[in-house]
Structure formats: C-alpha cells, structure tokens
Amino acid sequence: MFTVKESRFLPMPFHSLLLFVVWLLLNNTMAFGHILLALFFGWSIPKLVSILKHGHPTIKRPWLTVRYFFMVMKDIITANIEVALMVLGPLKKLQPGFAAIPLDITSDLGVTLLASTISLTPGTVSAEISEDRKWLYVHALHLDNADELIAQVKQRYEIPLKEILGC
Amino acid sequence: MLTWAVIIVAILICIALFLNLWRLVQGPSLQDRILALDTMYINSIALIILYGIHMGTGLYFEAALLIAMLGFVSTSALCKYLLRGDLIE
Amino acid sequence: MATWLEGLIALVLIIGGVFLLIGSIGLVRLPDLYTRLHGPTKATTLGMAGLLLASSVVSSITQGSISVHEWLITLFLLITAPVSANMIAKTAMHHDLTPWKRTKGQELVDPASRQAPPSDHHSVKDGKLP
Known part of the structure; x- marks a missing residue:
C-alpha cells in the first residue's frame, strides 16, 4: 500500500505534477530553462495556496489509477460508437429512462469523479445528487433494465474508485 | 489528400454549426438554447483548429484554448443564473 | 510527408x-x-x-x-x-x-428536483424549489 504523506516541502504533490506538465504543454517545449521554471511553479504555487484548502484527498493506489484511466478511455470510445448508432438509428427503438444509483462513495472528489465518468461513458448522463449524498440520479439514452445499469456502474466504476481513494 | 480531408471536415463542421443554430433558434426551452450554445463553441474550436492545420501554423492554438475556457465558464454561469436567479451570492 | x-x-x-x-x-x-x-x-x-x-x-x-x-x-x-x-x-x-412521454422512471424527476432520496416521491407533490 502506497500512501502520499503530507510533507511541508511539497504539500500537494499531484497538483505540483499537474502544474509542471501543464506549464510545459502550454509552452510546448522541453527546453532546460522552461523545465526549471516549471519546477519552480510546481513547487511554489501549491505551497502558497495550500493554506486555503481543507480536506486532503489522497490517492492510495497509483497503479490502479493508471489502469482506471485507460479503462475509462476505452469505454469512452465504445460508448461513443454506441451513442452515435443510437442517434442515427430509428427513434422508435429508443427507450430513455431515469435511474437512481445508490452511492457508497462519500468523499467529494470520489463523487465528482464517479459522476464525470458516468457522464462520459455508458450512454448515461448524471443529472442530480440527493442532498444526503446517498443517491445519484442519472439519465440513460437507452435503458433496458435499471437494476442492470446500477449493478454495472457500481461494479465497473465505483469499486475501483473506492479502492483508489481509499474511502 | 490532407487538403481534401480538411475541406471535407470543414463542410461537416459547418453543417453541424447550422444544425446547432437551428436548435438555438428553435428552443423550445432555455436549457436547449444553452446546450446549443455549448455545442456551438466546441464546434467553433474544431473549425479554428482545422484552419490552423490548413494554414500550417500553431498560432491558432491559443485562440482555441481561450474559446474552450470562456465557453465553459459562460455555460456554467448561464446555468447558475437559471438555477438561482443570481450569479454571486 | x-x-x-x-x-x-x-x-x-x-x-x-x-x-x-x-x-x-x-x-x-x-x-x-x-x-x-x-x-x-x-x-x-x-x-x-x-x-x-x-x-x-x-x-x-x-x-x-x-x-x-x-x-x-x-x-x-x-x-x-x-x-x-x-x-x-x-x-x-x-x-x-417534462421528459419525453416514453421515458422510464419519470417519477424520479420530482425527488431529484428537490434533491431528496428517491423513496419519498409521493410525500410532497408541489414540485417547487425548497
């Protein structure tokens, strides 16, 4: 098990990495000076803003995160082809529907990631969350069986996300 | 070959933009119009990127990035306005 | 190329x-x-x-x-x-x-708009914002 420790030198390591990558992408270069500048920004900006945030989401399983990312990418492509066929196909066969998914994830980041993944992948859009954060309302473009959809979402996305965030 | 592909894709995106415009004018609800605007800005980013490929320069990248950011902010601001009737509480 | x-x-x-x-x-x-x-x-x-x-x-x-x-x-x-x-x-x-008439699970729209759990969709029916 790998946990990211809260250190004083790098208070938000993932944000630092993201800032580093985004700076290099924005300037579209790998020049030495820009790498130095990116390192400086990646170190200084999180240090300046870390006082402002409360609640520290940690990533418990980094390799599972990478696997989850590629699985979602693959699902996005297959879901897109499905949705494209449904959009172009006959409207008479279309059976849209609402479903309420019971949530086990409790953290803010977990719910946000799950809702975004659901919106991007299997022909569903997440629409609303109940105030007690126990139910996520989704709209599916083609809903055969609500229980099947709920089971699929829980098994495919929620369990890995729970493991990644450790909550 | 690439020149032809760029022209064909430009035509496809222009048709898409016209369809979005139709939805924007037609409505029927305000949310439909917001959705049409949202799709429209994504399509215009695509058109700008395509123009960049056509001219062979990377100069249009910054414009595309700016439209992406402004478009997202305006979509969420419009939704927030419809939800609460107020932007800053 | x-x-x-x-x-x-x-x-x-x-x-x-x-x-x-x-x-x-x-x-x-x-x-x-x-x-x-x-x-x-x-x-x-x-x-x-x-x-x-x-x-x-x-x-x-x-x-x-x-x-x-x-x-x-x-x-x-x-x-x-x-x-x-x-x-x-x-x-x-x-x-x-209102969703399309063939949409399944339309009774969920009412509790969702009040951010309530799906079980109490028949308690309050006015559908206004809380």
Whole structure:
C-alpha cells in the first residue's frame, strides 16, 4: 500500500505534477530553462495556496489509477460508437429512462469523479445528487433494465474508485 | 489528400454549426438554447483548429484554448443564473 | 510527408468531423432535452479528440519537433464536458422540464428536483424549489 504523506516541502504533490506538465504543454517545449521554471511553479504555487484548502484527498493506489484511466478511455470510445448508432438509428427503438444509483462513495472528489465518468461513458448522463449524498440520479439514452445499469456502474466504476481513494 | 480531408471536415463542421443554430433558434426551452450554445463553441474550436492545420501554423492554438475556457465558464454561469436567479451570492 | 501517414491523418480527421456532425444531428433529432444532452457530451468530445490528435501530428511534422500542446484542449474538454452536461441537466430538473412521454422512471424527476432520496416521491407533490 502506497500512501502520499503530507510533507511541508511539497504539500500537494499531484497538483505540483499537474502544474509542471501543464506549464510545459502550454509552452510546448522541453527546453532546460522552461523545465526549471516549471519546477519552480510546481513547487511554489501549491505551497502558497495550500493554506486555503481543507480536506486532503489522497490517492492510495497509483497503479490502479493508471489502469482506471485507460479503462475509462476505452469505454469512452465504445460508448461513443454506441451513442452515435443510437442517434442515427430509428427513434422508435429508443427507450430513455431515469435511474437512481445508490452511492457508497462519500468523499467529494470520489463523487465528482464517479459522476464525470458516468457522464462520459455508458450512454448515461448524471443529472442530480440527493442532498444526503446517498443517491445519484442519472439519465440513460437507452435503458433496458435499471437494476442492470446500477449493478454495472457500481461494479465497473465505483469499486475501483473506492479502492483508489481509499474511502 | 490532407487538403481534401480538411475541406471535407470543414463542410461537416459547418453543417453541424447550422444544425446547432437551428436548435438555438428553435428552443423550445432555455436549457436547449444553452446546450446549443455549448455545442456551438466546441464546434467553433474544431473549425479554428482545422484552419490552423490548413494554414500550417500553431498560432491558432491559443485562440482555441481561450474559446474552450470562456465557453465553459459562460455555460456554467448561464446555468447558475437559471438555477438561482443570481450569479454571486 | 509519407503518403500512408497523410492518409492516416486524413482518416482520423474525417472520423473526428463525422463524430462532431453526429453530435449536432443528435442535438436536432432527439425528442427531449435529456436525450439531447447525450449527443454533445459524448460524440462531440470524441470528435474533438480525433481532430486534436490529427492537428498534433501535423504540427509535429511541419515543425520538426514533437508538438503536444493540443492535448491540453482535449484534457480541458474531457474535464469540462461532463460538468456542463450535469449543470444543464440539473437546471432542467429544477425547472420541471417534462421528459419525453416514453421515458422510464419519470417519477424520479420530482425527488431529484428537490434533491431528496428517491423513496419519498409521493410525500410532497408541489414540485417547487425548497
């Protein structure tokens, strides 16, 4: 098990990495000076803003995160082809529907990631969350069986996300 | 070959933009119009990127990035306005 | 530029363009707002990814060095597309937009618009904002 420790030198390591990558992408270069500048920004900006945030989401399983990312990418492509066929196909066969998914994830980041993944992948859009954060309302473009959809979402996305965030 | 592909894709995106415009004018609800605007800005980013490929320069990248950011902010601001009737509480 | 590479880029470009068009066709063709949301969030995102991939490869070749900053836009759209779709759906539910008549589970719209759990959909029926 790998946990990211809260250190004083790098208070938000993932944000630092993201800032580093985004700076290099924005300037579209790998020049030495820009790498130095990116390192400086990646170190200084999180240090300046870390006082402002409360609640520290940690990533418990980094390799599972990478696997989850590629699985979602693959699902996005297959879901897109499905949705494209449904959009172009006959409207008479279309059976849209609402479903309420019971949530086990409790953290803010977990719910946000799950809702975004659901919106991007299997022909569903997440629409609303109940105030007690126990139910996520989704709209599916083609809903055969609500229980099947709920089971699929829980098994495919929620369990890995729970493991990644450790909550 | 690439020149032809760029022209064909430009035509496809222009048709898409016209369809979005139709939805924007037609409505029927305000949310439909917001959705049409949202799709429209994504399509215009695509058109700008395509123009960049056509001219062979990377100069249009910054414009595309700016439209992406402004478009997202305006979509969420419009939704927030419809939800609460107020932007800053 | 090698012919096979040019052909591949052209293919990716056209696939991207077709997906963008499909997203917009969905926007016009589908029956109600909730179904219309699916076209732009999914098809358009994939279309943009294809176009930006092609653009990245083309500018890498013409500049002679690897150009990856197009991926910044793809990343940004991947993060923002579900958020804006969610906000539009939320707004529609709070304004009590009636879904298409064939939609399953329509009784869920009422508790969702009050952010309540799905079980108490018959307790309060006025459907106003809390």
